[in-house]
Amino acid sequence: MKRHKKLVFLAFMMMIMLGFINNMRGTLIPPIRDFYTVNYSQIGVMLMASTFGFMSATFFGGLAASHFGLKRVITFGFLAAAFSIFIMGYINSFLYLILLMTLLGIGLGSVEIGANSLGAKIFVEKSGMMMNMLHLFFGVGASIGPRYAGWLLSLDLEWYQIYLTALVLIIFLLIYLFFTDFPVEIENDKKDNIAIKEIVKQKKVWLFSAVLGSAVVSEIAIGSWLVNFLHVERAFSTTSASTYLSLFFVIFTVGRLVGGYFTEHLGYIKILFIFASATLFLFICGLLVEGVLGAVFFSTAGFFISIMFPTIMAVIMNEFDKGVSSYMGFIITTASAINMTSNWLIGKINDIFNVFTGFASISFFMFLIIVFLYFLNRELDYDFAK
Numbered sequence: 310m311k312r313h314k315k316l317v318f319l320a321f322m323m324m325i326m327l328g329f330i331n332n333m334r335g336t337l338i339p340p341i342r343d344f345y346t347v348n349y350s351q352i353g354v355m356l357m358a359s360t361f362g363f364m365s366a367t368f369f370g371g372l373a374a375s376h377f378g379l380k381r382v383i384t385f386g387f388l389a390a391a392f393s394i395f396i397m398g399y400i401n402s403f404l405y406l407i408l409l410m411t412l413l414g415i416g417l418g419s420v421e422i423g424a425n426s427l428g429a430k431i432f433v434e435k436s437g438m439m440m441n442m443l444h445l446f447f448g449v450g451a452s453i454g455p456r457y458a459g460w461l462l463s464l465d466l467e468w469y470q471i472y473l474t475a476l477v478l479i480i481f482l483l484i485y486l487f488f489t490d491f492p493v494e495i496e497n498d499k500k501d502n503i504a505i506k507e508i509v510k511q512k513k514v515w516l517f518s519a520v521l522g523s524a525v526v527s528e529i530a531i532g533s534w535l536v537n538f539l540h541v542e543r544a545f546s547t548t549s550a551s552t553y554l555s556l557f558f559v560i561f562t563v564g565r566l567v568g569g570y571f572t573e574h575l576g577y578i579k580i581l582f583i584f585a586s587a588t589l590f591l592f593i594c595g596l597l598v599e600g601v602l603g604a605v606f607f608s609t610a611g612f613f614i615s616i617m618f619p620t621i622m623a624v625i626m627n628e629f630d631k632g633v634s635s636y637m638g639f640i641i642t643t644a645s646a647i648n649m650t651s652n653w654l655i656g657k658i659n660d661i662f663n664v665f666t667g668f669a670s671i672s673f674f675m676f677l678i679i680v681f682l683y684f685l686n687r688e689l690d691y692d693f694a695k
Contacts, residue, residue, distance in 0.1 A: 328450025353656020362414025386419025522647030
C-alpha cells in the first residue's frame, strides 16, 4: 500500500467528492421542488433516474475498465459529473433536470466503481478496516455537503448555483488524476473478469445484493428525505433541518473512523447484525419522539449505518478468491437497482399517504438488512468468525 500513496490519496479524495455532491441533494430537494412546482412522486422519479445512471455506470464500469483502463473510466466519471452540473443553470424544464441527474449519476457511479476497485486492489491486508477507512472519507464529504448547501441557501443562492460550486472539487481531482500514474496491475487486469452467467447462478451473490441494497436504501433515503421530513412534519426550517442531516453524517463519519476496529475484533458478520439492529432501534425512536431529541435519534443512527457498505465490500473481497471487481460491480449494480426502485416508492408513499408514512417506510429496509444477512451468513464459505 505504501508504494501506492498517490492512488490511496486519489481514492480518498474521490470518496470525499462522492459524499459531498451526493448529499447536497437532500438539502436541495425542497428548493428544487419549489423551483419546478413538482410533487413528491416527481422528485422520486428524479432520484430514481439519478440512481439508474449510477447503476448503469457501476455495471458497465468494470467491463469498461478491462478494455479501456481504470484511469479512463474515472476520467469519464469526472467529466460527466462536471458537464451535468455546469448545464443545470441553463435549463428551465424538470424533464431536462431528470436527464442531467441521470448523467450526474453516471458520472458519480463511474467514480464510485473506480474508488472501490482501487481499494480492492490496494488494501490487501486488514481489508475490513481499510475499506471502512476509505468510506470514512465519503462520510467526511457527506458531513460537509448538507450543511454547506444549507449555508448557501441562507445566503439566497439558487439550488443550481450551489451545485455549480462543486465544480471546483471535480476540476481539482481531474487535474490530480492527469498527473497520477496507474501501475499495469491496477490499471487493466482482464484476469479479474468473471462471466455474468457464472455470477448470477450463485445464491449468495443475490443475497449479497439484497443485504447491500437494503443498507444502501437505508443510508441514501435518510440522506435524501430527512431534511424534507423535519421541515414538513416537524416544522424545522430548511437550514435547521440540514444541520441534523450534517450531524447524521458527522456521526456517520465517526462510525467509519472507529468501525474498522470493531469489524476486525468482533467479526464482519457479527458486527453487521449488531449495527443493523441498533440502526433500526434508533430510527424508530426518532419516529416516536418529536422535537430536537427525535432529530438527534435520526442523526445518531448514522454511527451504526456507517459501516454497512464498506464492511459488506470487505466480506465480498474475502469471500471470492478471484474476479472480485466483477462480483463487486454486479452486486453494487443490483443494490443500486433496489435503491432506485425504493426511492421512487418512498416518494410515491409521500404523495399517496403523507410525508411521515413515507419516511417511516425506511425502517422496513433496515429490518430487511437483518433478515437477508441471516440467510447470507448460511451461504458463506469464508470463516468470518476467525
